[in-house]
Amino acid sequence: MSRSAAGADPEPPAGPVFDSATGAATPAVLPLREYLTGATRLLAEAGVPAAAHDARALAVHALGLPGPSALLLAVPDPGFPPRYAALVERRRRREPLQHIVGETGFRYLTLTVRPGVFVPRPETEVVAQAAIDAAREVVRSGRPAPVVVDLCCGAGPLALSVASEVEGARVTAVDASFDAVDLTRQNAVRTGHRVTVQQGDVRSPALLADLAGAVDVVVSNPPYIPPDAVPTEIEVRDHDPDLALYGGGADGLALPRAVVQAAHRLLRPGGVLVMEHAEVQAEATRDLARAGFTQVRTIDDLTARPRALIARRN
Known part of the structure; x- marks a missing residue:
């Protein structure tokens, strides 16, 4: 909602990582937890079982990490948002997680x-x-x-x-x-x-x-x-x-x-x-x-x- 319509500055949305309609990543590189929160929400809304697990697995794949534990210290690079958004969109359309990550x-x-x-x-x-x-x-x-x-x-x-x-x-x-x-x-x-x-x-x-x-x-x-x-x-x-x-x-x-x-x-x-x-x-x-x-x-x-x-x- 705009300021002119509400009379006040809008509150920051929770987990504003992806556009809910297109799955596109927001321009700024945010903390990794924000991407995970947004991806989990999108996948859950699409009926994906274990949405949080899949959001983490896709982040591991997008960042080229050896496993989920490495997410604790991971810092997204500038190319991460569009890479991750593309992977999440594939999973949102119910392509199997295993096909997306290849293993x-x-x-x-x-x-x-x-x-x-x-x-x-x-x-x-x-x-x-x-x-x-x-x-x-x-x-x-x-x-x-x-x-x-x-x-x-x-x-x-x-x-x-x-x-x-x-x-x-x-x-x-x-x-x-x-x-x-x-x-x-x-x-x-x-x-x-x-x-x-x-x-x-x-x-x-x-x-x-x-x-x-x-x-x-x-x-x-x-x-x-x-x-x-x-x-x-x-x-x-x-x-x-x-x-x-x-x-x-x-x-x-x-x-x-x-x-x-x-x-x-x-x-x-x-x-x-x-x-x-x-x-x-x-x-x-x-x-x-x-x-x-x-x-x-x-x-x-x-x-x-x-x-x-x-x-x-x-």
Whole structure:
């Protein structure tokens, strides 16, 4: 409001970092907290979950800092306001944070991510832990080089977690997407862990024929969403590839069923299958495994939701 209209000088707005309509940065370079406050407000108004977290992560990226703790002493440079405004605007339009910054954390790893390949999610970390535990069990039994296969590997979080946390593990990762295969190879180089990566269709009976009956652990986060259960989260619905989301068939279980069949063919007797599924698919995935597996059970994720099938080949 102007002085002539109000009869007094206007009060300074709280967090006047971005124009609310355009997201443009104000001309002056302000203290960093002002930018964070304005960005958080804009993102929250756009319905972005964890708006304050994302505002900080974008500032870290815009400033080229090693991590969030470095924000405490960071001083914005003159080029920061427009850089930061552009990043915040992308996130305000619900582009995934991971796509904007180009990476994501998964357990103890930092992985490169990019459009066209499924973004690893925190809930999948319990799937990785179960596979790691199974591989370590093999080592404790006196076999120092457990053979692990990751089917539908995406960006490689499961394969690379096993390779990084189980010394001596021989890990093979497979995906139908050439983009995913390429990205997993990049992440293997980035993290410094050796993983064999190849393109292949989990439905093919010839897949990894040379490993048939010799694998200790099969782990998988396959596509499993039914066709009528379109995700409500904009970042997933509009940005993750359909190939990585929808499992096929009326129940979304065509590809998970193929994973169970491939695991039965690949695993040695006593080998372990760990497969992620939707929280409503726990009973159905247990049913898929009963014919060829024993000790069939479901494990929960960190939010106590049913998250993965674990079964031992008979």
